[in-house]
Amino acid sequence: MDEIIRMVGVTKEYRGIPAIRDVDFTLRRGEVHALLGENGAGKSTLTKILAGVTQRTHGDVLFEGRSVNFATPAEALAAGIAMVFQENSLVPSMSVAQNVFLGDETFFNRLRGKYIAAQQLMGSLNFLVDPWANVATLGAAKKQMVEIARAVRQNAKVIIFDEPTASLTPEEVAHFFSLIERLKARGVSIVFIGHALEESLRIADRITVLRDGEHVLTDASANLDRDKIVQAMVGRSLSNEIYARRSERKIRKPGRKALSVQDLSMGNIVRNNSFTVYRGQITGIFGLIGSGRTETAKIVAGVEKRRFFHGGEVFLDGRRIRYRVPRQAVRDGIVYVTEDRKIEGFFDSMSISENIHTGYVAAGLTKGMVLRLDEMRELAEHWTRALNVKAINTDAQVVELSGGNQQKVVIAKSLVQKPKVIFFDEPTRGVDVGAIAEIHQLIGDLADQGHAVVVISSYLPEVMNISDRILVSQNGRVVEEFTPTEATEKRIMYAAVH
């Protein structure tokens, strides 16, 4: 197979700080190539250089044998390289056909022709998407199809996907893989930034691993396995540490009943949901996105606005509670650690210590209305040490940290509030492999200290590995409960989808 892209010694510096250093990368015609690495390893930077989103500082990129340096994504697209971003770039208020032909409008825009052309395009790709449908009404998988159709229409020879499966359910992921196969059959070369190793092993022909901006490994995926990749990603073998065999682990006994949810309902997202959470153990809730698990936690913690609250009761230590705002829940000792730390986790403009201290202040733990800066420093010192937050000092901005350290700050911000019941929603999403083990350890310690801990996750190995009880949420309610010894991936997944 001949090479369609060859990158030689490519370096990209952001104001003197290299994001990728001296990286070699080749893409063969018609292959699927996965890029793996921890957050900050340089995967996005590499693909952005290919797609013309940013420009390299040193090195050379050969596309079909010619040296290229795309100044804009439009230039890259004209040459035949398209990128499908994680945050998708569709216009939600327009129809599918309008989106497919976006940027290609003529002065007199003949919509009818466009719809017919879009329908033919969708048909040729075997995509079941109605070109008249409004994009806002489509699910994540169908949106992705529209993006792919757009790239195909523009005759892209190379399509780059940035974490394409991050927001998809397992079924949608399976569908996405069949799309990739179809693209491959058409002779399109594909680069994708993977985040789940198993997926990448399954779909990719070759895999490249980056670490700290440097190229570590490229090999055919047939020659690789999970352990080898993880080792390449972190530079040491971690998989045993993170996902220890459950049989070797002691299962915590339930303590006093902390929280009891009865027949909770909200619209058609949460339907008659009932479950109980005990102190001193980790209750894992597994469910696919849209199964009502996040919403249930948010209702309990007062995060979801009350006007959507339709019925049911929640008891904390036997007392009936019903919160209108998170403030009341926080003061009663229930905290919710968000799944999306950028949107509702931390404060960008504040330092690590201010972020942690803000949690403390908001829980009403300061005396009076005047802030004490020595108290802030002490708290920050204590918690960054306790959670092993890696930063130059506690005055560093949170946005400068890696995903794992950001997550630790967000967790610290909730733990200073002295909670009794802690909901962790996807606690290791977007967290580098090294920090996952630390966060799991921390969650276990919290349960050992007697806290009632709930971990919501859609990653099976995580739920199975850390939970003392596994609840499965499906279609708005908890449908099944397993002990860690009886749970298997198959049984849990079966309960979650049927």
Add this chain to the structure above:
Amino acid sequence: MRLGRLSALSQEQIVLGMAVVLFAVFALSIDGFLTAGNILSVIQNVSVLGILGAGMAMSIIGRGIDLSVVSVMAYSVAWTLSAFNQDVNLYLALLMGFGFALAVGLINGILIAYIEIPAIFATLASGTAVAGFGQYFLVDTDVVFVSDAVGRLMSIGSGRTLGVPNSVISLAIVAGVLYWILHRTVFGRYLFAMGDNTRAARVAGIPVRPMMVAQYLLTATIAFIAGLVTAMAVESMNTRVVNSTLVYDVILIAVIGGISLSGGRGSVRNVLIGTVMIGVLLNGMTMMNMPYTAQNIVKGAILLVAIIADSFFNPRDEQTSQQGDI
């Protein structure tokens, strides 16, 4: 990532630099610019603008904006003065005016926090309503004069203490108190948290809605203080100020000093730098006999240059928007 700290110059420093350059140019080219008297008058002329700007900065930091400050300032103080002129006790008159300002602040806060109207529209409408209401019900004349019977109150706007104009001292006090509130109190921390990320603030347990109401009560209070300082400085309150471009000047000094319109960033210092910049500029242009309309062109151009310079030095590229994921 990693770049926030390293970025060469902030807008604040750029504006400070521009102010220094302007100052030097004026000092060399205009006779009488570089005298102690003139420099004090520069600050004195903009001290009211600075007080209003500090209030505006506070509301912008909390991810809001208050366009009703000029109306509130004009009519709350005009009502106080006209009531006092009609033999109402001074303290009662002050209480009436202050109460009026607070009522407007409360209405603004409720509209924005609970009815969820965007701050810019809510305060634009309430500012217009206040002006109409004030003209119709509260004061009969456009200009209300200050009688000497106000006594010591006069000293907040006119006169000097140890050679420094009292209006400048008023600005310093307001700025100092506001600085303390923003950086040393729970209120200030909540305000920054809300302005930075309202959802995260809510989840952390910050009372977001009551805070918004408190924020507009505080801007109304500052507007009332600014009005008193103005009235005492020029011995009258001219309510026609509501038809002027004053509110834009107030936003100008907050923004030019580097208070981010997206909230959560900036402090009192930015406003003071913006105030000095505009003060130097206005004074210099006036001394050069530049017509008022031409001054507006310069002010607008300066604002644009400041914003362009900021986006040049601190570009909002993928690095800033992606934050932490190279």
